[in-house]
Amino acid sequence: MSGDRQRASSAGPWAWIALLSLPLAGLALLLARPELDLQWEHHPSHFWLVLVTAGGNVVLAYLTNIVASRHRDARLVLISLAFLSSAGFLGLHALATPGVLLASSNAGFVIATPVGLFIAALFAAASVTAVGGPRAFIVLRARPYLLAALAGLMIAWGAVSIAGWPPLNGPLPPAEAVGPLVLLAGAGVVLYAFAAYRSFRYYVARGGIVVLAIAVSLVLLGEAMLAIALSRNWQLSWWEWHVLMLLAFLSIAYGAREEYRRSGSLSAAFGGLYLEATLARIDRWHARAIAAVAAAGDQGERTDRILSDLRREGATSDEVALLARAAGEVKRLDSLFRPYLPEHVATRINREPGLARLGGVERDVSVVFADLAGFTTFSETRAPSEVITMLNRYWAEVVPIITANGGIVEQFAGDGVMASFNAAGDMPDHARLAARTALDIVAAGHRLAETTPGWPRFRAGVNTGQAVVGNVGSAERRSFAVIGDTTNTAARLMSVGEPGQVVVAKATWDALGAGAEGVSLGPTRVKGRRQPVDAWILRGLG
Numbered sequence: 001m002s003g004d005r006q007r008a009s010s011a012g013p014w015a016w017i018a019l020l021s022l023p024l025a026g027l028a029l030l031l032a033r034p035e036l037d038l039q040w041e042h043h044p045s046h047f048w049l050v051l052v053t054a055g056g057n058v059v060l061a062y063l064t065n066i067v068a069s070r071h072r073d074a075r076l077v078l079i080s081l082a083f084l085s086s087a088g089f090l091g092l093h094a095l096a097t098p099g100v101l102l103a104s105s106n107a108g109f110v111i112a113t114p115v116g117l118f119i120a121a122l123f124a125a126a127s128v129t130a131v132g133g134p135r136a137f138i139v140l141r142a143r144p145y146l147l148a149a150l151a152g153l154m155i156a157w158g159a160v161s162i163a164g165w166p167p168l169n170g171p172l173p174p175a176e177a178v179g180p181l182v183l184l185a186g187a188g189v190v191l192y193a194f195a196a197y198r199s200f201r202y203y204v205a206r207g208g209i210v211v212l213a214i215a216v217s218l219v220l221l222g223e224a225m226l227a228i229a230l231s232r233n234w235q236l237s238w239w240e241w242h243v244l245m246l247l248a249f250l251s252i253a254y255g256a257r258e259e260y261r262r263s264g265s266l267s268a269a270f271g272g273l274y275l276e277a278t279l280a281r282i283d284r285w286h287a288r289a290i291a292a293v294a295a296a297g298d299q300g301e302r303t304d305r306i307l308s309d310l311r312r313e314g315a316t317s318d319e320v321a322l323l324a325r326a327a328g329e330v331k332r333l334d335s336l337f338r339p340y341l342p343e344h345v346a347t348r349i350n351r352e353p354g355l356a357r358l359g360g361v362e363r364d365v366s367v368v369f370a371d372l373a374g375f376t377t378f379s380e381t382r383a384p385s386e387v388i389t390m391l392n393r394y395w396a397e398v399v400p401i402i403t404a405n406g407g408i409v410e411q412f413a414g415d416g417v418m419a420s421f422n423a424a425g426d427m428p429d430h431a432r433l434a435a436r437t438a439l440d441i442v443a444a445g446h447r448l449a450e451t452t453p454g455w456p457r458f459r460a461g462v463n464t465g466q467a468v469v470g471n472v473g474s475a476e477r478r479s480f481a482v483i484g485d486t487t488n489t490a491a492r493l494m495s496v497g498e499p500g501q502v503v504v505a506k507a508t509w510d511a512l513g514a515g516a517e518g519v520s521l522g523p524t525r526v527k528g529r530r531q532p533v534d535a536w537i538l539r540g541l542g
Helices: 001-011 013-032 043-071 074-094 112-127 136-163 178-205 209-229 234-264 274-296 300-312 317-340 343-351 375-380 382-404 430-451 485-496 506-512
Strands: 359-373 408-413 416-421 457-473 478-483 502-505 517-524 535-541
Touching: 001 317, 013 209, 013 234, 043 074, 043 178, 043 234, 074 136, 074 209, 074 234, 074 485, 112 136, 112 178, 112 209, 178 209, 209 234, 274 506, 300 382, 317 478, 317 517, 359 375, 359 382, 359 430, 382 408, 382 416, 382 430, 416 430, 416 485, 430 457, 430 502, 457 485, 457 506, 478 485, 485 502, 485 517, 485 535, 502 506
Parallel strands: 457 502
Antiparallel strands: 359 416, 359 457, 408 416, 457 478, 502 535, 517 535
């Protein structure tokens, strides 16, 4: 689309004005020089040219109306009604051809085209006003009635004309648009000019061949209406408006064909005309479709069912294939990056994106710190690769323990790990779960160290209390964190313990109840605090 806009910009608005002014210049020449306005009266040519042109564009306009209805887009509804009106009444005009279907034409068939063009001008102008935008609900509610009324009017017009009933009977006027029809044509030209100008502005903003084609076709229809008012029957000036309408419809057909070849979808072909609300709905539909396919995972039967449902909703084979590829890419990226974010946090942010914003809330939590006592000495005597191998072996044991108890692995810091419990406010027994986790970590580390002599062992600290839970960092980089004195104290208590010990603060000990087994350390001095901390060595939970 950007390429379309660049080409339009390079041509310049004056080039378009000059090109679209050529039909008016030709009409002016024929009217100024009557001897050049030759007469050519060939009824079969007229009949088939008009009928085929009208029939093809009635079908295209109706399909466009269906697309507009599916996406509930008022602007596209009005555009489709405009072209349905102009094409439908042009088809009625074909019946005015003397000697083909009827012995002679009458006023009803002759004036059908200017009436249809004026109705189309009303729809086209409305499409670029508030009823095609902010007040679209008016058009969307009235769409079936507008479509039925337009079809009913064309059927009634044809029936009355064939029956020769007034006011569409009587002798033909000397020209196809006289008196009131001249005023009708003037008003129509103004409406077409307004609609074409606004449509070209949409093209400049969004691009799209169809949008440009509609702007061009509206200009051509306005020129056709002017030619109807000024031309003379069966002369070149009269044939000109037939050709202008044919070019207008061909412009739409060509634009839709080119966009359809690009997108593979009639819905996407008219995308440049869509309202912003429609574009947002389409984006949401694609997002939901990709999410559904990605969530199906490797369940082949479920994925096939979802893709089949998308086809029933109107997605083309190309769209379905694109959605499947996009879902696969989403899954791949999710599998790559999800390990860097706690599972619980990733799931909640996916469900509630607002949770990713910076800031936090105060919450009662329990925090576990665990590290490997003697890690520095160990790493001084081993190769870095062996140190990494050792750490990953330990974390392979520790992480499942934390997640199994409902904790969140907040961070790894060298040989240490921090986990929080009740970060979401949904764990009434978070102190017991944190204590259980600490005991299990120490036990798992003991078992692993027994099989690999010389490896360090875990010690852990647990504390319970108020902390701020949320996201810290900047717009470019942030992390989930549990911050406060509760967290700091848990880290200090860990440093008090010996290898294989779990040290808990008074708040945690009290929350564990009478079943807890351990030894009181009494008021204990810890680094960074002015007052001693009551602490216990936890042996078990009873």
